[in-house]
Amino acid sequence: MQVITSIKEMQQITSTLHTKGYSIGFVPTMGYLHEGHLTLMNEARKENDIVVLSIFVNPLQFGPNEDYETYPRDFKRDENLAEEAGVDFLFYPSVEEMYPNKLTVTVKVLDRVDVLCGKSRIGHFDGVATVLIKLFSIVSPNRAYFGMKDAQQVAVVDGLIHDFNLPIELVSVPTVREEDGLAKSSRNIRLTPSERSEAVHLYQSLQLAKQFIDNGERNPDILVQKMKSYLQNHTSGWIDYIEIYSYPELKKLDQLKGKIIIALAVKFSQVRLIDNLILEME
Amino acid sequence: MQVITSIKEMQQITSTLHTKGYSIGFVPTMGYLHEGHLTLMNEARKENDIVVLSIFVNPLQFGPNEDYETYPRDFKRDENLAEEAGVDFLFYPSVEEMYPNKLTVTVKVLDRVDVLCGKSRIGHFDGVATVLIKLFSIVSPNRAYFGMKDAQQVAVVDGLIHDFNLPIELVSVPTVREEDGLAKSSRNIRLTPSERSEAVHLYQSLQLAKQFIDNGERNPDILVQKMKSYLQNHTSGWIDYIEIYSYPELKKLDQLKGKIIIALAVKFSQVRLIDNLILEME
Numbered sequence: 001m002q003v004i005t006s007i008k009e010m011q012q013i014t015s016t017l018h019t020k021g022y023s024i025g026f027v028p029t030m031g032y033l034h035e036g037h038l039t040l041m042n043e044a045r046k047e048n049d050i051v052v053l054s055i056f057v058n059p060l061q062f063g064p065n066e067d068y069e070t071y072p073r074d075f076k077r078d079e080n081l082a083e084e085a086g087v088d089f090l091f092y093p094s095v096e097e098m099y100p101n102k103l104t105v106t107v108k109v110l111d112r113v114d115v116l117c118g119k120s121r122i123g124h125f126d127g128v129a130t131v132l133i134k135l136f137s138i139v140s141p142n143r144a145y146f147g148m149k150d151a152q153q154v155a156v157v158d159g160l161i162h163d164f165n166l167p168i169e170l171v172s173v174p175t176v177r178e179e180d181g182l183a184k185s186s187r188n189i190r191l192t193p194s195e196r197s198e199a200v201h202l203y204q205s206l207q208l209a210k211q212f213i214d215n216g217e218r219n220p221d222i223l224v225q226k227m228k229s230y231l232q233n234h235t236s237g238w239i240d241y242i243e244i245y246s247y248p249e250l251k252k253l254d255q256l257k258g259k260i261i262i263a264l265a266v267k268f269s270q271v272r273l274i275d276n277l278i279l280e281m282e
Numbered sequence: 283m284q285v286i287t288s289i290k291e292m293q294q295i296t297s298t299l300h301t302k303g304y305s306i307g308f309v310p311t312m313g314y315l316h317e318g319h320l321t322l323m324n325e326a327r328k329e330n331d332i333v334v335l336s337i338f339v340n341p342l343q344f345g346p347n348e349d350y351e352t353y354p355r356d357f358k359r360d361e362n363l364a365e366e367a368g369v370d371f372l373f374y375p376s377v378e379e380m381y382p383n384k385l386t387v388t389v390k391v392l393d394r395v396d397v398l399c400g401k402s403r404i405g406h407f408d409g410v411a412t413v414l415i416k417l418f419s420i421v422s423p424n425r426a427y428f429g430m431k432d433a434q435q436v437a438v439v440d441g442l443i444h445d446f447n448l449p450i451e452l453v454s455v456p457t458v459r460e461e462d463g464l465a466k467s468s469r470n471i472r473l474t475p476s477e478r479s480e481a482v483h484l485y486q487s488l489q490l491a492k493q494f495i496d497n498g499e500r501n502p503d504i505l506v507q508k509m510k511s512y513l514q515n516h517t518s519g520w521i522d523y524i525e526i527y528s529y530p531e532l533k534k535l536d537q538l539k540g541k542i543i544i545a546l547a548v549k550f551s552q553v554r555l556i557d558n559l560i561l562e563m564e
Contacts, residue, residue: 011449019303104393104441105411111386129387137447159386165419167293
C-alpha cells in the first residue's frame, strides 16, 4: 500500500491506472476506521482492480460549534487497518493541500437537506458535496462506496452524481452494527459507559417502528410518536429528530409507501448519534 | 464527424478514447459559430488527438429578462462549420437530456462575480459553472478551450478547475476581431447598421486606455473616465460598465500593476456587447 499526500501525484497515478484499463473503487472517509469502513473496503476490493481509501477530516463540513477539532484521529492505526484490508493507495492530504486558498466556487445542495441532519447542520452537506467533487476529481473512481448509516449523505451523493453526470457508480453498503445493534461509528468512543448501554435503544426504537409497520401501521406521525415515547423512557439522551420520509428523495409522506427511511438523531453528553432503517413497502 | 445527443453515449465514447490513450480537446459553445469559435477548434485540433465540440444553449445561465429564447441558433450551419474545422464529435444534447429534473445540487460561484457582467447578470456564472461541471463530466477533456472575449468567464473557469481539482488544462485563446476591431460575437448580428458602425468604438476606447497606460497613466479611475467620455461621444449605446481589475482575481487596484483587465459592456437597442483588453504591466 502506498500513502499519497499530494493531489498531483494521486491524479497522475489514477490517470495512469485508467490508461491501463484498471477499475478504481474509492472509499472516502474521515479516518478513525471501524468495521463499517472495513466493510466498504471489502466491497470495493471485491468489485475493482484497485482500491483507493481517502482519510481527510474535512473542515468544510463541520459547523462552528461542531467537533472538528476533537474529531477522533489515529493515522498509524488507520494505516495498518487499510493495509490489512487490501487497500492499494491511501490518499491522506493535509488541509493546506486540499484548501490552499479561499474557494472561489462551492457546491450548494438545493434539495434533500432541509430535513434530518441537514436541518440542524446548516451548510454541512455543501461541505460534504464540495469535498467529494474534489476527491472524485482527484481519485477519478469507477465506483464510490458509502455506508447507509449516513443515509442522508448517500441521498445527497446520489443527487450529486446524477445531476452533475459524474461517471461514477454509487455503491451504498448496509450499516454495520455492534452485537447489541448499535450502529458502528467513530464517535461511539465518546459515550460514557451508562450512555453506551442506553444507546442500544436507538436501534430498538427503529425495530419497534418496524414492528408496528409489519402489523399494518402506515401513519408516520403515529410511528414517530411511538418511537419518541420509547426513547424518552429508555435513554437519557436529548432527541434531536425522529423523521420518516420517502427515500432517497426525502419527501414527507401522509401514508407510508414505496421506499422509506425512518431516521433519528439523539444527543448524549459528549456526542450526537444517528441511526436509520430503510424499508420497502408494498 | 459524429453528432452525439445522448449523455450516456458521449460518456462511453470518451471513456473508450481515454483507455486508448487519446487526448481530448473540448470546445464548449452555445452554437451560432463564428471565427472566434473556429480559432478555438483550430487550437484544440493542433494540441489533441480528438476534438469534441459541444453546442448547447444553456437556459441556466440566462436571467429571466435575458435573451434565452431569441439567442441565435442555426444547427445545420454549425454542423458544417464544425465538420470543416476537423471536429471529431459534436455533442448536441437537448435541454431535457441535460436537465431531466430539477437539480438537487448546483455550483455556486463565490468570488470573481461581484464585478463586470456578474454584477448585472445575477446567477449567470452559477449557471455557466454548473453546465461546465456537467459537460466536463460528460466529455472528460484533457484540455478545454475558451475565448478571452468572455474574460470573466475564463477567470471563473480558472477558479472552478483549480478549486475542484478538475484534471483539465484551461486554454484561453485571444479574442478574434473583425477587420475594424469589433470583437466577433454571435450577438453582433443584432446590431442595426448604424450601431454596427459605432460598435468599433468599443475596441477604440480600449486602445485609448492602452495609449494612456503606455504614456505612464496608472490611475484606473482616470482611465475609466477617459473611456467613458470617449464612448459617450462616439456611440449611442448605454454604458453598462467600464471597469479595471487585476486578472484573473478581478480585484480592485488603486494603482495599476501586474496582469490587469480593462473591460466594458455597452447596451445597444437589441443587444449588449462586451469587450476587454488584458495587459501585463511592469
